[in-house]
Amino acid sequence: FYFGDGLELNRFDGLPLSSRYYKLLAERRTLPVWTLRRRFDDALARAQLLVVCAHADAGGSTQVPQWCAELCLSARYRFGTVACTQACGQRAVHLALRVADEMDVNVGHEVGYSVGRETCCCSDTVLYCTDDILLREMMSDPFLEHYGVIVIDQVHQRTVSTDLLLGLLKDVLVHRPELRVVVLAAPPLTESLRNHFRRAPILNLESPSSSLPEVVHSGGEKDYFYSALRLVLEIHRAKEDGDVVVFLASEEQEVRCARSILQKEGTRLGAHLGQMLPVVLVPGRGVLEPPPDEGGTCRNIRRVFLATRHAEDAWCAVESVNFVVDCGVQKKMVYNPRIRANSEVLQPISRCQAELRRKMCGPAKCFCLYATDSQLPAGRSPQILEFNITATVLFLKRMEIGGLGHCEFIDRPPESLMQSLEELDYLAALDDDGNLSEIGIVMSEIPLEPQLAKALLASCEFDCVSEMLSVAAMLSPTCFLEPPSGLSHEASHCHRKFQHQEGDHFTLINVFSAFKRSQKEPDVRVEKWCRDNFLDYSALRMAESIRAELTDTLNRIELPVSEPAFGTRKNSADLKRALLAGFFMQARDVDGSGNYLILAHKHVAQVHPRSVYGPRFDQTGVPEWVLFHEYTLAENNCMRIVTAISFTQTAPLYYFYNLPHSESKEILQHMLDPHATDATR
Numbered sequence: 001f002y003f004g005d006g007l008e009l010n011r012f013d014g015l016p017l018s019s020r021y022y023k024l025l026a027e028r029r030t031l032p033v034w035t036l037r038r039r040f041d042d043a044l045a046r047a048q049l050l051v052v053c054a055h056a057d058a059g060g061s062t063q064v065p066q067w068c069a070e071l072c073l074s075a076r077y078r079f080g081t082v083a084c085t086q087a088c089g090q091r092a093v094h095l096a097l098r099v100a101d102e103m104d105v106n107v108g109h110e111v112g113y114s115v116g117r118e119t120c121c122c123s124d125t126v127l128y129c130t131d132d133i134l135l136r137e138m139m140s141d142p143f144l145e146h147y148g149v150i151v152i153d154q155v156h157q158r159t160v161s162t163d164l165l166l167g168l169l170k171d172v173l174v175h176r177p178e179l180r181v182v183v184l185a186a187p188p189l190t191e192s193l194r195n196h197f198r199r200a201p202i203l204n205l206e207s208p209s210s211s212l213p214e215v216v217h218s219g220g221e222k223d224y225f226y227s228a229l230r231l232v233l234e235i236h237r238a239k240e241d242g243d244v245v246v247f248l249a250s251e252e253q254e255v256r257c258a259r260s261i262l263q264k265e266g267t268r269l270g271a272h273l274g275q276m277l278p279v280v281l282v283p284g285r286g287v288l289e290p291p292p293d294e295g296g297t298c299r300n301i302r303r304v305f306l307a308t309r310h311a312e313d314a315w316c317a318v319e320s321v322n323f324v325v326d327c328g329v330q331k332k333m334v335y336n337p338r339i340r341a342n343s344e345v346l347q348p349i350s351r352c353q354a355e356l357r358r359k360m361c362g363p364a365k366c367f368c369l370y371a372t373d374s375q376l377p378a379g380r381s382p383q384i385l386e387f388n389i390t391a392t393v394l395f396l397k398r399m400e401i402g403g404l405g406h407c408e409f410i411d412r413p414p415e416s417l418m419q420s421l422e423e424l425d426y427l428a429a430l431d432d433d434g435n436l437s438e439i440g441i442v443m444s445e446i447p448l449e450p451q452l453a454k455a456l457l458a459s460c461e462f463d464c465v466s467e468m469l470s471v472a473a474m475l476s477p478t479c480f481l482e483p484p485s486g487l488s489h490e491a492s493h494c495h496r497k498f499q500h501q502e503g504d505h506f507t508l509i510n511v512f513s514a515f516k517r518s519q520k521e522p523d524v525r526v527e528k529w530c531r532d533n534f535l536d537y538s539a540l541r542m543a544e545s546i547r548a549e550l551t552d553t554l555n556r557i558e559l560p561v562s563e564p565a566f567g568t569r570k571n572s573a574d575l576k577r578a579l580l581a582g583f584f585m586q587a588r589d590v591d592g593s594g595n596y597l598i599l600a601h602k603h604v605a606q607v608h609p610r611s612v613y614g615p616r617f618d619q620t621g622v623p624e625w626v627l628f629h630e631y632t633l634a635e636n637n638c639m640r641i642v643t644a645i646s647f648t649q650t651a652p653l654y655y656f657y658n659l660p661h662s663e664s665k666e667i668l669q670h671m672l673d674p675h676a677t678d679a680t681r
Helices: 019-028 032-046 060-074 089-103 131-140 160-175 191-196 224-237 253-269 351-359 390-402 414-426 438-445 450-461 465-475 488-496 504-520 526-532 537-556 569-586 653-658 663-672 674-679
Strands: 049-053 081-086 111-115 118-120 126-130 147-152 180-185 202-204 214-217 243-247 275-281 301-307 321-326 329-336 341-348 365-368 588-590 596-598 604-607 625-633 638-644
Touching: 019 089, 032 049, 032 060, 032 202, 060 081, 060 089, 060 126, 060 147, 060 180, 081 089, 081 131, 089 111, 089 118, 089 126, 126 131, 131 160, 131 390, 147 160, 160 180, 160 390, 224 243, 224 253, 224 321, 253 275, 253 301, 321 351, 351 365, 390 414, 390 438, 390 450, 414 450, 438 450, 450 465, 450 537, 450 569, 465 504, 465 537, 465 569, 504 526, 504 537, 504 569, 504 638, 526 537, 569 625
Parallel strands: 049 180, 049 202, 081 126, 081 147, 111 126, 147 180, 214 365, 243 301, 243 321, 275 301, 321 365, 341 625, 604 638
Antiparallel strands: 111 118, 329 341, 588 596, 588 625, 596 604, 625 638
């Protein structure tokens, strides 16, 4: 409709449309997904569930939510507004800003976002959020009454939260026939996804054949890492125009190592070839960190984007990319429910991932470091089959209370489900009938893993809540920076200032307390203080935010928050007792030689080098009994975040029911009842 002298008004806010709106509208109409517009509207009017199968660069993530918003507007929002979920929080923010620009409205009003601890929304028309944000909203509103259309994006990534949403929404659709659910996935759809959506219309958007790149397979490369780097250097020596994207297997080790090698080799090759600038891709954003120089797109500067599987469809493709180097493998942490530990595995990428990577170089070249006839799996392996799903099962138990009694899993993990139920039982989260206990209900309100949530609840009993809040906040982000080459000794010296003889959990409290003190000192620049101490400023800021959120949660559910008493002997003992309440299944027995034996399955583990008890620090001895936060079956079988404990006061009954006969079990039994073991000899 029009206003006064012919100015067209925005249907969403009633204000005149700007010239930028028409410019962006012309660009939107050129997107591949726009060809589906009429079919989409017709299908959504008829079906409750609709699947749109299109590549990430087709424009579905920005256009489909706007089409859904127009549907809600035409119904005068009597059925609710639009929510669009993303697997990555940064991507949700990026898309919200873009869509607000295209709709010619303000972020935080007609278009908003909610990611983790950052929220910018009020009475939204379109809300971009992460999957887990929408799941937590279902705890208070199981049938999502606020929304008329829910768009689930990036379904092909098969995250735990995405699979959980899809399973629960099938039940919600039964209770709310007016609700619409739109699923966005990259082709090809796997068989399991097709079966799950078997009654839903599927709109397929085929990619134009003109955009397909030239694909070069080099056969099976054993040393894929150095083969990829050699290929990058060959491209640079050939002086062919264009930037390069390199897909490596591991984000932490390989990307960091590749950046260092390419920087050195680029300098050694000489200036006559131009500058080679290795850049780490940031998953979930169309921007890069660190940003390239202002002349980054000039022909004498070649950017080499170092990426992993997390960046496949989570960033806007750079037009200057002419080459993709794909190693064809990925390193992942896979949870083993039998031994309650993560294992690092190297596995091939899927055909879906391979196709996404090829599209990043447009019509140029894609070098695949695997044979043409390699048997790649059809789709990504579902995370629900690879992750510890104890928190997921706790959430599902909470949903049963809210009226959603059924979750139709796309891929059901029976062994993990049984292990999770057993763990919740030992954490006292379930009653004798297998339903949520009062403790379980409170645990489900706390946005932490169940073991840590139970430890936080126990800290209320033992009057060490302030200290446990700091521990819980510091366990998620790693605050210790990996030192550059040649500065390892200096970094160890700085980190030693924070270490606490009682263990790593206590060390984390020291680090957080020092960080808070630095903020109060007028002459201290906090970011520089973090750099000088080899600490991650952004991780500490995140910990600060997490701690504030947890404090608000405890206040909301009216749990007591005790005064700080860190450093006293009683507080140390109480903090360990609270930790044991949640982490009793991960306590260890030392074999006497500095190696640790896991009581439940007799695996030998090493303390992480950065631990208080690790080889990096000079300790006169190691404790006999420890608990830890994380254990990974990898090259060194490391325990991370380790603290000394004593079983003389707390010997969990878990071990007496689950441990096979062993020396460890005899020691525990003797501690609990010395006379009983003496009588049996």
